Amino acid sequence: MNLAYRDIKHNLLRFVLTNFGLSLLLGIVIVITGVYGGLIDDALRQARAANADLWVVEAGTNGPFAEASRIPGDTRELVSRVYGVERAGSVTYQSIQTELNGKPLRMFLIGFEPGRPGGPRNLLAGRDLLRSHYEMIVDRSAGLTLGQEVPLGTHGHMFTVVGLMRDELTASGDPVGYITLRDAQALQFELAPPAERREVARAGALQATDQINAVIAKVSPYVPITEVAGALSRWKHLTTLTQDQQETLLSKFVIEKARNQQRLIMVLLIIVSAVIIALIVYTLTMDKVRSIATLKFVGAPDRTIIGLIVQQALSMGIFGYFTGLALVLAFKPYFPRRLVLDPESVAAVFVITMVVCLVASTLGIRLALKVDPAEALSAAG
């Protein structure tokens, strides 16, 4: 006879209502886990999307994601000639904000040379860039559709969306867009017409536009990457980072503060959950003091009483967790940030929830074990 199950069944509505609040709390814990996973995944995707073996950036910098890097456009030609480099491509990175249908639209634009490393890999719909100008491929989270035109830059050039990608976001959640390198350079260095006229009037030299943020190199499978990196590092005006170093920079340092914030929120939520579970278990035990006294009086051993409380605490955790998970999965598509709920994280939250329930139930167990069987003799409650 499972006393915990009978008690829950007897007070089913109260159990469901009480634990619905808990499920919302556990749902938030799961959301934060998903946001945390999404943060790391997005950061790594940003670096992995380039499919690079080596990143050649400005000397003494950790560019292009961790800090600014600017190198001459012809660096790609130099890198291509190094022994072991199979292919190389120039890339630029810039955040832009434009306005579409009266609403702001933020994007992280990557300029690349079509046919060279650094471009988009998997398209969800549409095609690659075929024209040299004014075409773009964007992540679908930007809310754009194929064929839609988007004004970009100070001159308001209209870019046509020709391809859509999925799950290509920056660590800050902005959708990624790809345009040709030439367009990207134009957007970076193009001045607004009044500013351009002023520059001409003061006879100032217009800024050189053939600048890039990095060169991405693919190394031949027959040559060790470290050997090529060593060769490139002999150029003192450049710094070479391996893909592993780039990923470490992104996942450990660039998003470190955000990761710590997420972790702190998660720890706080788990503590709050533990307190709430402990209070619920304690209250449920308080409600059963007379029943517990009666059980003790008729000879129930402590393990029966402890089993009753622990099973109820675990039932709460299981109910709260799975209801919370179901709510998160149901509302995941509408969440403003990408949630990455890998099985390991989901299982880890479940295990943490169960441990929290067990720890929280100790308060109820302490109360139950203190109940004097003689309380069963007192006047009816």
Add this chain to the structure above:
Amino acid sequence: MAETHRQAVVRVEGLSKYFGQGSARVNALLDINLEVYPGQVVGLMGPSGSGKTTLLNCIACILEPSRGRITLDGEVVYDDRWLKSDLRRLRLDKIGFIFQYPNLLPFLDGSDNVAVVLHLAGFGAAAAHGRAVELLDYLEVGHRKHAMPAQLSGGEAQRVAIARALANRPRIILADEPTAPLDSQRARIVMDMLRRIAVDQSAAIIVVTHDEMILDRFDHIFRLRDGRLVTDTVDRPPILEANVS
């Protein structure tokens, strides 16, 4: 007492219980001696504060006496200290308790409230349920076996509580004011039931009561005053024939 030819199921010798120490000491029980034999229903009476419930709790192994000796079903369980380490198991095996109020577990139906004791004693589900239904039928409340405690009348609930006390076939049944919440007619029915159980199960039943209307249902009445046993009245001859079920 004239029961020396049979072994007492409950024997209390020189039992005292004090609360507090020194000048603040209160003598709740002083040198109590009593014996209850199989098939007997005895009453424990006295004014409030006389020590009735304290004595019942000591016999039920709920409250530790200060000194004395308690023998239950031939086994010495207290001799100036508890001689048994697992008193709950002792209660489960030897003692059935009927509370003033039924104290049924609100989340179990009638039959499960009885069966729970058998589960605790290690009975299988089918055997426990069968015995529970059998007892409820015996107490004429079998038709309410699926009713939750909140759906039972006071008399029905008290009979389910009696069934629970009998579930494990205890040799000792202790009842604390079992008729207090009942009207006089139902009180007599419950007392008759206890008399029948005492005979059928060869059990010793001790009933704490204030109810003068049910005095004729007792074989003996022990009267307590200020923690002392003042009279040991034999009101009617003990029932010597007992059917052990």
